Amino acid sequence: MLDAYQDNRLSKTLLWSFSALVLLFLMLPTLIVVPLSFSASDLLEFPPREWSLRWYESFFMSSAWMAALRTSLILGILTAAVAVPASFLACFALNRLGGRTAAGIYALLLSPSVTPGILLAIGLFFVLAKLGLVGTLTGVLAGHVVLAIPVAVIVLYPALNRFDWAQAQAARSLGASWFQTMGGIILPQLGLSLSTAALMAFLTSLDEAVISIFVANGPSSTLPKLMFISLRDQIDPTIAAISTLWTVLISGVVLFFNLRDRGQNA
Amino acid sequence: MSAAAYLQDARRERRFYLSLALPALVLVGFAALLPVAWILRQSFLDLGGNFTTANYGKILSSGLTWSALGTTLALSGTTLVLCMILGIPLALTLASTSTRIANRVLILIMLPLWTSILVRTYGWLVLLRKDGLVNAALQSLGLTDAPLPLVYNFNGTLIGMVHYMLPLFVLPVYAAMRDIDSNIIRAAASMGAGLWHCVRTVILPLSAGGILSGSTIVFIYTLGFFITPAVLGGGKVNPISIRIDRTLSTFQDWGSASALGVLLLVLVLLTGAMLFATRWFLNRGTRHA
Numbered sequence: 001m002l003d004a005y006q007d008n009r010l011s012k013t014l015l016w017s018f019s020a021l022v023l024l025f026l027m028l029p030t031l032i033v034v035p036l037s038f039s040a041s042d043l044l045e046f047p048p049r050e051w052s053l054r055w056y057e058s059f060f061m062s063s064a065w066m067a068a069l070r071t072s073l074i075l076g077i078l079t080a081a082v083a084v085p086a087s088f089l090a091c092f093a094l095n096r097l098g099g100r101t102a103a104g105i106y107a108l109l110l111s112p113s114v115t116p117g118i119l120l121a122i123g124l125f126f127v128l129a130k131l132g133l134v135g136t137l138t139g140v141l142a143g144h145v146v147l148a149i150p151v152a153v154i155v156l157y158p159a160l161n162r163f164d165w166a167q168a169q170a171a172r173s174l175g176a177s178w179f180q181t182m183g184g185i186i187l188p189q190l191g192l193s194l195s196t197a198a199l200m201a202f203l204t205s206l207d208e209a210v211i212s213i214f215v216a217n218g219p220s221s222t223l224p225k226l227m228f229i230s231l232r233d234q235i236d237p238t239i240a241a242i243s244t245l246w247t248v249l250i251s252g253v254v255l256f257f258n259l260r261d262r263g264q265n266a
Numbered sequence: 267m268s269a270a271a272y273l274q275d276a277r278r279e280r281r282f283y284l285s286l287a288l289p290a291l292v293l294v295g296f297a298a299l300l301p302v303a304w305i306l307r308q309s310f311l312d313l314g315g316n317f318t319t320a321n322y323g324k325i326l327s328s329g330l331t332w333s334a335l336g337t338t339l340a341l342s343g344t345t346l347v348l349c350m351i352l353g354i355p356l357a358l359t360l361a362s363t364s365t366r367i368a369n370r371v372l373i374l375i376m377l378p379l380w381t382s383i384l385v386r387t388y389g390w391l392v393l394l395r396k397d398g399l400v401n402a403a404l405q406s407l408g409l410t411d412a413p414l415p416l417v418y419n420f421n422g423t424l425i426g427m428v429h430y431m432l433p434l435f436v437l438p439v440y441a442a443m444r445d446i447d448s449n450i451i452r453a454a455a456s457m458g459a460g461l462w463h464c465v466r467t468v469i470l471p472l473s474a475g476g477i478l479s480g481s482t483i484v485f486i487y488t489l490g491f492f493i494t495p496a497v498l499g500g501g502k503v504n505p506i507s508i509r510i511d512r513t514l515s516t517f518q519d520w521g522s523a524s525a526l527g528v529l530l531l532v533l534v535l536l537t538g539a540m541l542f543a544t545r546w547f548l549n550r551g552t553r554h555a
Contacts, residue, residue: 001448002362004455011461019359022352023371026378026432029389032399036392044392046399082293090290093283105287112298116490116534118507119527122514123301126308126524146297149290207382210492227384231497235391243385250380258373 030247037240044235055241065226065238071216072206072223075137079144079205080198086145087152087197088190095160106157113150117210120146125214135217143211148201155200159193199253302531309524321521330509331526338505338533341420341495342488345427349435349484352428354477357436358469361443368440379433387497390426391417394498418500426494431487435480442476443469474548482541489533506530 005011032046037055039048059065090109094102112120124143125134133139163186171181187194209224216225223242230236312318325331356375360368378386393399394417401413416422446469454464470477492507499508506526513523 001443001446001451002358002461003448004452005461005464008461015355015359015362019356022356022432023374025352026375026429029386029393029429030378030381031389032392033385033389044395044398046392046402086290086293090287093287096283097280097287101284105291108299109290109294112294114486114534114538115298115302116507116530118490118492118510119305119531120298120301121492122510122523122527123303123305124297125514126304126520127296127301142293142297145293149294153290203380207380209382209384213492224382224384227382227388228493228497231384231388231391235388239384239388240392243382243388246382246385251377254373254377254380 030243033240033243034247036237037244039237039240042237044237044240055237056245058238059241059245062238065223065242067219068221068223068226071137071220075141075144075222076202076205078137078141079148080201082141083145083148083152083201084156084194084198087149087156088194090149091153091156091160094157095163106153109153110150112146121211121214124211128215134215135220137220140212140216140220140222143215144205144208147208147211148204151200151204152197155197156190156193159190163190196257203250203253305524305527305531308520309528311521313521318521321525325522325525325529330504331506331529334504334506334509334526335529335533337420337503338489338507338530341423341427341491341503341505342485344424345431345488346481346484348424348428349431349480350477353432353435353439353480354470357439357443357473357476358465360436360440361446372440375433375436378429383430383493386429387426387494390422390429390498394422394425417498418502420499420503422498422500423495423503426498427488427491430491430494431484434483434487438476438479438483439473440476442473442479446472475545478541478545478548482538485537485541486534489537490530506533 002012035048036044036046038051038053039045040050040052040054041048087109090105094106097105120143124139128134128136128139128142167185167189168181171185172178176184207224208222209228212222212225213228216222227239227242230239309321310317310319312320360371363371391398395401396413396415398416400416401410404410404414416425450472451464451468454468459467490507491505492511495503495505495508496511504512506529510523510526510530513519513526
C-alpha cells in the first residue's frame with residue numbers, strides 16, 4: 001500500500017520496529033508461562049534454576065483439577081452439541097426467510113455477544129436460583145450455549161448464504177424428501193463450516209469464565225473457575241503448567257485451521 | 267394453483283422456517299433475554315417483592331457507585347486510547363506489506379485472542395510482580411532503583427485490558443486500511459505529500475470506519491470487564507462489574523446489585539447509540555463529498 005514511499009527507509013524501519021514491539025507485547029504473557037511451568041522451584045523465578053515436571057504432576061494428580069478439567073471438557077462437547085444444530089437450523093431459516101424478519105432474528109441471536117458477561121452471569125444466576133438450578137451442569141450449559149450461538153451463527157450464516165440452493169431444488173424435484181436433501185446434499189457440503197462452528201463453540205465454552213464463576217458450584221466448577229479462584233488466592237505454578245498445555249492446544253488448533261484453509265484455497 | 271392457495275402455501279412455508287429458528291431463539295430467550303429482563307425487574311423490587319425505587323436511591327446516593335462509574339469510564343477510555351496508539355501503527359504496517367506476510371503476522375495476533383483470559387492474566391501477574399521479569403529488566407537497565415508497583419492496581423488492570431482488546435481493535439482497522447486504493451496514496455505522494463502527511467490526511471480519514479468499529483468493540487467490551495480487574499486490580503480497582511459482585515456476594519443485596527446491572531446496561535446502550543450516531547454522521551459526510 002505504501003509502495004509510493006519506498007525511499008522513506010527511516011519511517012519504514014521505525015514503523016516495523018514499533019510493530020515488532022507491539023507484537024512482543026501481545027506474545028509475551030503467553031510465552032513467559034512456558035519456561036515457568038518446567039521450573040523446579042515454588043518461587044516464580046526467571047529463568048528457572050532447576051527444571052522439573054512437578055507442576056504437571058501436581059495438575060494431573062490433583063483430583064480437584066482433574067474434576068474441573070472433566071467438567072470443562074464435558075461442557076464444551078455438550079455446548080457444541082446443542083449450539084451448532086440449533087444455530088444451523090436458525091441460519092437455514094434466516095437464509096430462506098430473508099428480509100426484515102431474518103434481520104431481526106439475526107440481531108437477536110447475536111445479542112448475547114454484546115451483552116456484558118457480568119450481566120448475563122448475574123441475570124442467569126437469578127433465573128437459575130428461582131428454578132433451583134444454581135450449581136448444576138444444566139445451568140452452566142445454558143449460559144455457555146447462549147454464548148456459543150452467536151459464534152456458530154457468524155460461521156454458519158455466510159456459509160449457508162454461499163450455498164448453491166439450486167442443488168437442493170434439483171434433489172427435491174428428482175424426488176428426494178426434505179430429510180434426504182438435508183442429509184445427502186446440504187450437510188456434506190457444509191461439513192467444513194459445521195466442523196469449524198463446532199470447534200469454535202467448544203472453545204467458547206472451554207474459555208468461558210464469568211458465567212461459570214457465578215453460576216457453577218462444586219462438581220459443576222469448570223477449569224477457568226478453579227483457575228480464577230486459585231489466581232485470586234495465591235499464585236501457584238500449577239497454573240503455569242495448565243496455561244502451557246492450553247497454549248499448545250490452541251496453537252495446534254490455529255495452525256491446523258490455517259493450513260487447512262490454505263489447502264482449501266490452493 | 268389458485269392465488270389464495272399459493273398464498274396459504276407460502277404462509278405455511280414461512281411458518282415452517284420460523285419453527286426451525288425456534289430452538290436457537292428459545293435458548294437465547296431463556297439464557298440471555300430473560301436474565302437481563304429479570305435484572306431489570308428485580309432492580310425495582312424490595313425484599314418483600316413489592317415495587318420500589320429504593321434500590322436506585324441507594325446506589326445513586328452512594329459514593330462507591332460514582333467512583334465505580336469513574337473507574338469504569340477511566341479504564342475503558344484509557345484502554346481505547348492505548349489501543350489506538352499501539353494498534354493503528356501495527357495495522358498500517360500490516361496493510362503496507364504483502365498479503366502473504368500480513369497473514370503470517372495475523373496468526374501471531376490471533377493466537378492471544380484464542381488464549382484463555384485466565385492464562386493471559388496469569389502471564390501478566392508473573393511479568394509485572396515486584397520480583398517479576400519487567401521490574402528486573404527495568405532495574406538491570408538502570409531505569410529504576412526500586413521495583414515499580416505495576417500490578418494489583420489501576421496500571422496492572424489497564425495493561426491486562428489493553429492486551430485483551432488490542433487484537434480485536436487491530437483486525438477491523440487492518441481490514442479498512444487494506445481496502446484503501448493504493449492509487450490514492452500514490453497520487454498523494456506524487457503531489458508531494460510526505461509519509462506522515464499522507465497518513466494524517468489520506469490514510470486515517472479513509473480508515474475512519476474501521477477505527478470506529480474497533481473503538482466500538484473496545485469500549486463496549488471493556489465497560490463490563492470482570493476477570494481482569496478482579497485479578498490484576500488486587501481489590502483496589504473497583505469498576506461497576508466488581509461492585510456488582512461485591513454487592514451480591516458480600517451484602518447479598520440482590521436489589522442493589524440489579525440496579526447496578528441496569529446502570530451498566532444503560533452505559534452500554536448509551537455508548538452503542540453514540541457510536542451508531544457517529545457512524546451515521548460519517549456515512550452522510552462521505553455521501554455528500
